[in-house]
Amino acid sequence: MTEVKPAGGGDASADLKGAMMGFVGELRGFRDDIQKKLQAQEERMNMLDRKTASRGRAPLSATAETEVPHQKAFSAYLRRGDDDGLRGLVIEEKGLTVASDGGFLAAPQVAETVQNVLRSGASLRRLANVVAVDSSAYEVLVDKGDIGAGWASEADAAETAPGGIERISIPVHELSAMPKASQRLLDDAAFDVEAWLAERIADRFARSEAAAFIHGDGVAKPRGILAYPTAADGSAADGQIGTIATGSLGDFDADAPADALIDLIYALGAEYRANASFVMNSKTAARIRKMKDGEGRFLWTDALSAGQSAQLLGYPVLIGEDMPDIAMDALSVAFGDFRAAYTIVERPDLRVLRDPFSAKPHVLFYATKRVGGGVTDFRAVKLLRFA
DSSP: OOOOOOTTTHHHHHHHHHHHHHHHHHHHHHHHHHHHHHHHHHHHHHHHHHHHHHHHHHHHHHHHHHHHHHHHHHHHHHHHOOOHHHHTOEETTTTEEOEETTEEEOOHHHHHHHHHHHHHSSSGGGTSEEEEOSSSEEEEEEESSOOOOOOOOSSSOOOOOOOOEEEEEEEOEEEEEOOEEEHHHHHOTTSOHHHHHHHHHHHHHHHHHHHHHHHOBSSSSOBOGGGSOEEETTSOOTTOEEEEEOSBTTBOOSSOTTHHHHHHHHHSOHHHHTTOEEEEOHHHHHHHTTOBOTTSOBSEEOOSSTTOOOEETTEEEEEOTTSOOSOTTOEEEEEEOHHHHEEEEEOOOOEEEEESSTTTTEEEEEEEEEEEEEESOGGGEEEEEOO
16 A cells, blocks of 8 residues: 655645744744834833923922022021122022122012011001002002093094093102021021011011001101091092091090991992991990990991901901091091002012121111002092091
């Protein structure tokens, strides 16, 4: 019997084996190529991520790089009088130079702490319009009367009277404080000299500002609301603040004490009443908060939560201790839209000069800030006169 063998015999098996090995080699090459491409792509993505993160962090890094050296140099100046760091430091990101013949710019943390205290203090700053300037004065245009207006058709043009415009200039003045500390205290590493300095400066600035915004005479200080001419409401001319009389010399009227407060409210124009507030000191507030209406309800409403103001006849009350006490012919209560009535102008920089010589063995810190203030709309405020 004849034996039948597959065609090609052992050669076919070798060819199949060779083909399989070639396929496996190509597969490995394809896999290696894919891995190389994936690795290259991952490297490109990592580089892109680093660039993106760097761009995203640039503003923050710039801020940190400017504030930290300034803070360190300022701390060295306060503690040891070492001003080399401040004289050589230029804060490019904020466009500030720290060296000046009037002292050195305070570190941002100190300046911001002082500003926060001033904003939260019991002064007209909480109610008034506050403007930051870089010049020595601020000029504002105020309408002396209503702006002309009228109706017009396609054929006829309306004839309107021009509104009067008045230019008011508010200069800035130098406000200073001079806290002092012993050199031994400054040498104590545990003593936070920046926080101590900010607290002392803010306290003195707040008290000086609050007094000036009420009765400052405008000479080397802001002009307060009580330093302007006054006249009986209805006859007040330009540049005068209208007043309402209580009807009793040095006191409220005995029979109807609240009537003067109601008259004061409605003496103010309706366009100002929506944002109006009362301003008075604690002694006056103690008198008024005892008043009741005809049904025995108190006119004064206490604040419902922390941070809110008490209300009198539906309007907020600011307790300003620099307002005068109730006395003969005193202007003890102010009512108005103080954001429209009074403008505070300030330069944002705070400067500090270290003086180790004038009060030995103590070190004086002469801090200065430039602030101004004045009435810009006399129609927006009224005063209660005890007369």
